[in-house]
Amino acid sequence: MVRWIIFFLIYAFFSFYAFQAVKTATKFGWAHIIFIAVSVLVFSNFVYQFTAGSDSRVLTQTKSFALGFLITFMTFKMVVIPLLLGEDVLRAIIGINDKFIASKEDLTIPSRRKFVSQIALGIAAIPMFSLLYGMYRGKYNFRVLKYTLHFEDLPEAFDGYQLTQLSDIHAGSFDNPDKIKYAIDLVNGQQSDCILFTGDLVNNKADEMLPWKDMFSNLQAKDGIYSVLGNHDYGDYVDWNSAEEKNQNLETLKQIQKEMGFQLLLNESTYLERDGQRLAIIGVENWGKGGFKKSGDFKKASESLDKNDFKILMSHDPSHWEEVIINDDMHVHLTLSGHTHGMQFGIEIPGWIKWSPVSWRYKYWAGIYKEKNQYINVNRGFGYLAYPGRVGIWPEITVIELKKGNSTL
Structure with a gap:
């Protein structure tokens, strides 16, 4: 049970951070809903497939696909996060510089830039669609x-x-x-x-x-x-x-x-x-x-x-x-x-x-x-x-x- 809780916390962190890129890159509410829904569905299906019933160690086709989709969307998020973290570090440095070097009255962190989030999502889409292709056609x-x-x-x-x-x-x-x-x-x-x-x-x-x-x-x-x-x-x-x-x-x-x-x-x-x-x-x-x-x-x-x-x-x-x-x-x-x-x-x-x-x-x-x-x-x-x-x-x-x-x- 403990390992599932730890896994959930890690997955939730990755999903939350990647969602920031989606939210910054587009203002379309339907895109936000789709991202959240897919994240919840992929995680829930994975947990269900690997906890329900007996023979939990046996890899069935449904378990394999649950794992495949989890790997695919986790890869997407893992590619997005370093790019966002890099921007966040830069934003923090700019804010601290403005506060303590430029002597601004308040500590203000610049907003995320839309084009950085778009680039991050575009780069992350390459391995994601490659993995989906691998599941659809590559295996044969x-x-x-x-x-x-x-x-x-x-x-x-x-x-x-x-x-x-x-x-x-x-x-x-x-x-x-x-x-x-x-x-x-x-x-x-x-x-x-x-x-x-x-x-x-x-x-x-x-x-x-x-x-x-x-x-x-x-x-x-x-x-x-x-x-x-x-x-x-x-x-x-x-x-x-x-x-x-x-x-x-x-x-x-x-x-x-x-x-x-x-x-x-x-x-x-x-x-x-x-x-x-x-x-x-x-x-x-x-x-x-x-x-x-x-x-x-x-x-x-x-x-x-x-x-x-x-x-x-x-x-x-x-x-x-x-x-x-x-x-x-x-x-x-x-x-x-x-x-x-x-x-x-x-x-x-x-x-x-x-x-x-x-x-x-x-x-x-x-x-x-x-x-x-x-x-x-x-x-x-x-x-x-x-x-x-x-x-x-x-x-x-x-x-x-x-x-x-x-x-x-």
Whole structure:
């Protein structure tokens, strides 16, 4: 209860301060009423969605949208406030100067200037409408990102081999079957030799996947579809009635993957073979630093492999690569991860800038990286979680071609 009171006071302060800009910028009473009404509605809906009923930790679509609208309008207010505070400081300095330096009889603080408030509102509108766009269209703005990676020790039979990586489907967030069908067709249109899915099929519960199971069963690759578990797949963020119920949820998720044609690798490996040569696919359970589940066991998963095998590892969390894999003697040629989503928000202009707030948490957070002659691709995610949208960091379908020869990176 205390945290809700504190949150209300913070929200009320931000709303009151931002309202000063609205009141100064326009004298239209209807604009004032709309601002107040929207502020009250957004806050009330958020509190209702996150306090009513059971399963309070489970992120439903309605909760996600409540959070999305709260983030959107809080961002608007947080951009307005520094600009107003800057003007208020200047107004106070002018008033004090007039009183004590210019020796005016009364301390008079100049009124807020209309154009400053208008500028503040105009600047704040940019991220606000960007976030709204991200909720309306950005979350399904699928991009196919293609890379060609060269390896001197790639078996010749796999020269030109193409794989598609998907990650972080988060089926419990989807609300548009047509867009998902489009994305599935886009994946199949790449005609890759295999598809590798690097975890987080659902947000919380296995049954979130049921409405989408038939659609994802249409994924096609001649060498198969392989998958691993992500941190959300274990049901750790749900208040289950019993341990048995939680375990059954995980078993149901595994069965759903099997029925969709996914070969789930649980700390194990398999081989792809061509013309008497082979390529190892390794799949580990989730391993993440910073409080995330550490069920991944690379030693167990790779125990049947030869050190000289060409190896591709699927590991959901890129911190596993950073902390364990790149320093392991087995030498994994290519690791595929996801997890970060690129925070679903950032700025990317190829060749110029790539930034997201998630870069403060993860060193390897999106795209291809190379360390110690080993590669990792961190997929930005197919779906979305919490904030029901994407801005600048778009949903990703990764296509990687393996080529024999000298590295170009």
